[in-house]
Amino acid sequence: MSSDVRFTDFKSDKQPTWCPGCGDFGTMNGMMKALANTGNDPDNTFVVAGIGCSGKIGTYMHSYSLHGVHGRALPVGAGVKIANPDLEVMVAGGDGDGYSIGVGHFIHNVRRNVDMTYVVMDNRIYGLTKGQASPTSRADFETSTTPEGPQQSPVNPLALALAAGGTFIAQSFSSDAMRHAEIVQEAIEHDGFGFVNVFSPCVTFNDVDTYDYFRDNLVDVADTDHEPTDRDAAKQKILDSSREYQGVLYRDPAAKTYEESKGLDEPMTEIPDGAPEDAMDLVREFY
Amino acid sequence: MPADFNWAIGGEAGDGIDSTGKIFAQALSRAGRHVFTSKDFASRIRGGYTAYKIRTSVDQVQSVVDRLDVLIALTPRTVEENRDELHDGSVVIYDGSRTTMQGLDLPEGVVGLDVPLNELAEEAGGAIMRNVVALGAACEVSGFPIENLDSALQKRFGDKGTSIVENNEQAARLGRDYVGEEFDHEFDYELETTDADYVLLNGDEAIGMGALAAGCRFYAGYPITPATAVMEYLTGRIEKYGGHVVQAEDELAAINLALGAARAGARSMTATSGPGIDLMAETFGLVATSETPLVIANVMRSGPSTGMPTKQEQGDLNMMLYGGHGEVPRFVLAPTTVSECFWKTVEAFNLAEKYQLPVYLAGDLSLAVTEQTYPPEAFDMDEVEIDRGFVVDEETIADHKTPDGKFKPHEITDDGISPRAFPGTDGGAHMSTGLEHDELGRRTEDTEMRKKQVEKRNRKVETAIEREAFNYREFGDPDADTLVITWGSTEGALVEALSFLEEEGIEARVISVPYIFPRPDLSEAVEAAETTIVVECNERGQFANLVEHDVLERVERINKYDGVQFKADELAEMIQDVLGEPAEKSEVSQ
Numbered sequence: 110m111s112s113d114v115r116f117t118d119f120k121s122d123k124q125p126t127w128c129p130g131c132g133d134f135g136t137m138n139g140m141m142k143a144l145a146n147t148g149n150d151p152d153n154t155f156v157v158a159g160i161g162c163s164g165k166i167g168t169y170m171h172s173y174s175l176h177g178v179h180g181r182a183l184p185v186g187a188g189v190k191i192a193n194p195d196l197e198v199m200v201a202g203g204d205g206d207g208y209s210i211g212v213g214h215f216i217h218n219v220r221r222n223v224d225m226t227y228v229v230m231d232n233r234i235y236g237l238t239k240g241q242a243s244p245t246s247r248a249d250f251e252t253s254t255t256p257e258g259p260q261q262s263p264v265n266p267l268a269l270a271l272a273a274g275g276t277f278i279a280q281s282f283s284s285d286a287m288r289h290a291e292i293v294q295e296a297i298e299h300d301g302f303g304f305v306n307v308f309s310p311c312v313t314f315n316d317v318d319t320y321d322y323f324r325d326n327l328v329d330v331a332d333t334d335h336e337p338t339d340r341d342a343a344k345q346k347i348l349d350s351s352r353e354y355q356g357v358l359y360r361d362p363a364a365k366t367y368e369e370s371k372g373l374d375e376p377m378t379e380i381p382d383g384a385p386e387d388a389m390d391l392v393r394e395f396y
Numbered sequence: 397m398p399a400d401f402n403w404a405i406g407g408e409a410g411d412g413i414d415s416t417g418k419i420f421a422q423a424l425s426r427a428g429r430h431v432f433t434s435k436d437f438a439s440r441i442r443g444g445y446t447a448y449k450i451r452t453s454v455d456q457v458q459s460v461v462d463r464l465d466v467l468i469a470l471t472p473r474t475v476e477e478n479r480d481e482l483h484d485g486s487v488v489i490y491d492g493s494r495t496t497m498q499g500l501d502l503p504e505g506v507v508g509l510d511v512p513l514n515e516l517a518e519e520a521g522g523a524i525m526r527n528v529v530a531l532g533a534a535c536e537v538s539g540f541p542i543e544n545l546d547s548a549l550q551k552r553f554g555d556k557g558t559s560i561v562e563n564n565e566q567a568a569r570l571g572r573d574y575v576g577e578e579f580d581h582e583f584d585y586e587l588e589t590t591d592a593d594y595v596l597l598n599g600d601e602a603i604g605m606g607a608l609a610a611g612c613r614f615y616a617g618y619p620i621t622p623a624t625a626v627m628e629y630l631t632g633r634i635e636k637y638g639g640h641v642v643q644a645e646d647e648l649a650a651i652n653l654a655l656g657a658a659r660a661g662a663r664s665m666t667a668t669s670g671p672g673i674d675l676m677a678e679t680f681g682l683v684a685t686s687e688t689p690l691v692i693a694n695v696m697r698s699g700p701s702t703g704m705p706t707k708q709e710q711g712d713l714n715m716m717l718y719g720g721h722g723e724v725p726r727f728v729l730a731p732t733t734v735s736e737c738f739w740k741t742v743e744a745f746n747l748a749e750k751y752q753l754p755v756y757l758a759g760d761l762s763l764a765v766t767e768q769t770y771p772p773e774a775f776d777m778d779e780v781e782i783d784r785g786f787v788v789d790e791e792t793i794a795d796h797k798t799p800d801g802k803f804k805p806h807e808i809t810d811d812g813i814s815p816r817a818f819p820g821t822d823g824g825a826h827m828s829t830g831l832e833h834d835e836l837g838r839r840t841e842d843t844e845m846r847k848k849q850v851e852k853r854n855r856k857v858e859t860a861i862e863r864e865a866f867n868y869r870e871f872g873d874p875d876a877d878t879l880v881i882t883w884g885s886t887e888g889a890l891v892e893a894l895s896f897l898e899e900e901g902i903e904a905r906v907i908s909v910p911y912i913f914p915r916p917d918l919s920e921a922v923e924a925a926e927t928t929i930v931v932e933c934n935e936r937g938q939f940a941n942l943v944e945h946d947v948l949e950r951v952e953r954i955n956k957y958d959g960v961q962f963k964a965d966e967l968a969e970m971i972q973d974v975l976g977e978p979a980e981k982s983e984v985s986q
């Protein structure tokens with residue numbers, strides 16, 4: 110880990126194939142800034158991504174990384190972190206990836222509270238499959254597969270996280286670059302599962318949840334008297350459907366991480382050349 | 397008939413059948429006798445017929461037979477379920493004071509011993525010990541010195557305090573004395589003891605122990621019969637070596653957690669049974685394409701779908717060989733005995749890391765729940781070797797970079813094996829993906845690179861075939877006209893069937909194949925034989941199909957798919973039936 114790492118060191122030489130204007134550019138830049146600001150470098154960082162536009166992030170970032178299968182990035186990240194707690198682990202996904210196919214893993218990884226960061230690029234639509242409704246799409250959002258809108262309540266990911274015992278729950282807006290990077294940085298610095306839902310507009314398929322919409326409707330909790338350690342206050346804001354919030358909605362600084370609870374602090378990478386010295390004791394147990 | 401003794405206790409689930417059987421098995425093992433146990437159980441927690449059977453001899457025993465010498469029957473159904481296995485001189489121990497057991501109908505020639513199990517147990521300190529009273533009675537019948545039971549009772553109840561142990565010892569003696577005093581009958585049995593020290597364990601435990609010996613540090617799994625015991629074994633033991641077990645939310649999470657840990661550089665595994673393998677199939681492709689070493693134990697049970705969760709089958713071979721979309725190399729190893737569950741697990745970890753691919757370990761229910769005795773040297777830990785394969789560090793990584801300094805995790809090499817850098821290695825940052833990728837791990841649709849990567853991954857298999865010894869095990873008469881081939885847990889029954897066949901004047905050469913892919917070349921053996929029979933616990937003959945494919949010759953098949961493992965004597969008859977009609981292809985199915 111070196112102190113002179115710049116955020117551009119986390120950039121790969123691949124040019125993103127995201128649509129011009131896509132929110133994911135800002136989301137990724139903020140992640141790279143936050144990683145550099147927290148003193149990480151590509152060689153101690155592991156990024157896991159799922160499938161979808163968001164899943165391409167591993168290609169555009171430079172670090173150790175694995176591009177996983179749809180919806181399953183979180184357990185991969187947890188496995189990496191448990192096996193080597195020295196690594197900085199960041200998992201990136203989209204709203205379809207994380208809240209549809211992967212929603213089970215989302216809830217269970219929130220509960221598990223492994224010390225890693227989960228950034229969801231939430232554009233409220235399926236982009237890569239060209240514009241179908243996602244779990245966070247509005248009930249009346251008309252798409253090719255939902256001509257009259259999904260007619261279902263959108264998933265509230267922050268509420269899910271809070272209900273599952275989340276220890277760090279935040280939301281940001283990819284276009285508010287400084288603030289977004291700051292929030293991701295806080296998530297990295299949090300000891301436990303740092304969850305950030307990022308409004309990352311899809312300029313091609315979503316003409317409702319646009320940059321303008323978020324600019325007009327976003328309230329930063331930092332500008333209010335919100336106290337993130339107050340769970341009831343967090344619940345109130347998270348369930349408030351009349352507004353969109355950014356900032357750290359909830360934080361529990363006292364919660365134990367999975368690793369702390371299980372006493373895991375050493376990398377599991379080194380093993381002896383043969384069986385452990387006392388291995389015959391394992392056999393004798395069966396006497 | 398070998399000089400063996402067959403014992404069983406049966407009743408309803410919840411009656412303590414399993415622990416009673418285990419106590420007797422341990423007592424026999426500690427008295428220097430070989431033991432082979434099997435379990436008959438239903439997929440429910442309480443109620444339903446369940447039995448624990450023990451075959452014991454002073455020689456190694458490797459299968460069950462259709463014969464019972466002493467049966468402890470806690471319910472009338474126990475007698476019904478085992479009626480065919482009782483013979484003239486068998487002894488049934490039961491408690492006639494129980495309403496359901498009155499007027500018990502026993503086959504002719506079978507000796508019924510009505511022992512007031514409950515009453516004697518209460519006399520010793522509590523009705524809960526009625527099974528131990530029955531064990532004492534069984535000791536008297538079988539001429540097995542009751543002192544041998546004491547150390548097993550100590551092992552079982554020692555944690556609960558001396559008085560509990562003493563009460564149990566007393567209960568056993570009351571059972572023994574009752575039989576000795578009340579029945580004027582000469583029993584046919586005399587269980588001899590020896591000075592040998594054996595350990596007694598089942599296949600799941602052996603897989604877990606193999607994982608620890610091999611340096612496994614991470615295990616993620618989801619409970620499923622009959623694989624759960626692997627996770628239960630590792631939990632509480634792996635921590636001692638700095639490892640960890642995660643009980644995942646489902647099988648999808650389990651394999652992805654294990655994949656993450658493996659990529660981080662830990663020796664990592666998961667275990668499940670057929671339905672779980674189905675769920676893991678998508679990630680399996682990612683494991684293989686990203687060339688991540690991972691051990692996946694599939695402790696098979698009867699399928700498809702939920703099938704018969706507590707019954708035996710070797711039905712997932714095709715799934716392990718071909719499961720998943722696209723084409724990716726994987727190895728499939730199939731342990732044949734409890735001790736091989738240990739050794740094949742050790743080997744699976746080495747193969748996974750040497751060739752950077754997923755390795756299936758194909759266990760099955762019959763191996764998983766079967767306990768077998770071995771001398772401790774059968775698990776000689778000094779024999780365990782660990783090979784982590786082609787791992788690069790800060791110094792050596794420079795040899796595997798592009799001219800502009802980028803590490804090549806999927807480098808095209810002559811042997812197909814690419815350098816592996818554990819995350820955290822300076823200068824090694826790289827991506828990997830299930831998308832087709834170039835040498836740097838970056839997604840590509842370049843037709844030439846696609847071909848090169850596909851060929852590179854498959855070349856690892858060729859390399860392994862050159863470097864490893866994917867042998868078979870052989871028994872019987874090497875020059876016999878009849879060749880019987882099997883794989884996995886069926887080996888034990890087949891080896892023992894040989895002695896039954898010999899009695900009938902039939903010689904056979906037996907080949908047991910623990911490597912399904914890559915597998916040894918069987919063509920020479922098949923060509924040398926007049927008749928080749930492939931024996932396996934499935935209906936389709938999944939391994940027989942592979943043999944036919946490899947040798948370009950039709951083989952005879954013996955398939956069993958009723959949910960019960962092969963029994964040695966039954967199998968011997970099936971083989972005789974096939975040999976009786978050598979002119980045409982016959983299928984003997986139960």
